[in-house]
Amino acid sequence: MATRIRPSSKRCAVIGGSGFLGRHLVEKLLGKGYTVSVFDIRQSYELPGVTFHQGDLCDKQALLTALQGVSLVFHCASPAPASDDKALFQRVNIQGTQTVLQECHKIYYNKDRLNSIKEMLLVLTSSASVVFEGTDIKDGREDLPYAKKPIDYYTETKIEQEKLVLKACDKENGLLTVAIRPHGIFGPRDPQLVPILVDTARRGKMKFIIGDGSNLVDFTFVDNVVHGHILAAESLRPESPICGKAYHITNDEPVRFWDFMSDILVGLGYAAPRYHLPYTLVYGLSLLLWLLSLLLRPLVAFKPTFTPMRVALAGTHHFYSCSRAKQDMGYKPVVGLKDGIRRTVESYPHLRHGA
């Protein structure tokens, strides 16, 4: 039987703590004096003050062991959006999140209440994309309706996940929840944005700007996302206005999508895209390619670079207001966009042109 550990307000669990955001979050928590239990399907590093529990989110017993003695849980595990695997997204983001909620209840209602936990706190990493349907969003607030026609399975299951977590907030029964909605996270060790961009450039496909290039977008440096998560955790009390609510966390500096991409590319020694292509043409082609990849899946596996989601993100406005986070939890970005881009570019010497 697992040994019981007494909870402390400086002990917490990070589900998905081996991933990009998760690891940055763990490092910041350690710096703030927390000890951390990481639960992830893989272990990607070792650090003093961190206990690793390797397992699948849907495995109740493994999860329960990782959550022992913890009254604060950050849930930032998800399959990568690029996997486009419907069954995997449903299993991890929906079933897995249900398991997290059940296990949080279980810890709280531990028969002998040895844990004497006042409340169980759950901070979910959701996504601002839960309201994105492929059309312009300018200064979007949290009261925008969820996307009725989500563009991909990732978004579809992130919506269900956020609904589940916010609905489970129950002050009487000691479970307090909040959802953080970051947008376009970037920074050192990001496995998506910079590597995909560089790979596309190396294959000679980053010559074109989709649309007129004037669309404004939020890109959020990872430290700001971490800051938002910790502020939310430390503000989560039964009397706090944040219980059961969602919060946009961004750099609060919308930038032209193609200027941001060019800054990263040029910083790494690649040419910036120059030629324009009409948005509707590229979006139509991306839909055709996606359908083709579905039809051919049993015969050949090919993954188009320009998916409908990526094209929509590259050719529309999507930036969000974080005034609710400013008001309810005193959020303010801690790293500016320019500084964030510089730190990101410097962290990828192996992806520089010619390296």
Ligand SMILES: NC(=O)C1=CN([C@@H]2O[C@H](COP(=O)(O)OP(=O)(O)OC[C@H]3O[C@@H](n4cnc5c(N)ncnc54)[C@H](OP(=O)(O)O)[C@@H]3O)[C@@H](O)[C@H]2O)C=CC1
């Ligand atoms: N990156 C971005 O721009 C944005 C991300 N988000 C959200 O932030 C969160 C973190 O994203 P990010 O750090 O970029 O992603 P990562 O893929 O880097 O991190 C997610 C981690 O969860 C792990 N994981 C996946 N499936 C399971 C499972 N079944 N059980 C346990 N662990 C699992 C992953 O392992 P493995 O790598 O082996 O799959 C990985 O270590 C996600 O919830 C994502 O939806 C929201 C907005 C924007």
Ligand SMILES: CC(C)CCC[C@@H](C)[C@H]1CC[C@H]2C3=C(CC[C@]12C)[C@@]1(C)CCC(=O)C[C@@H]1CC3
């Ligand atoms: C090939 C090019 C048109 C684009 C290359 C860069 C893209 C890989 C990234 C630009 C915006 C990013 C983004 C996400 C993933 C990587 C990008 C598409 C997310 C979909 C990650 C998960 C989320 O919750 C929302 C993000 C929006 C922005």
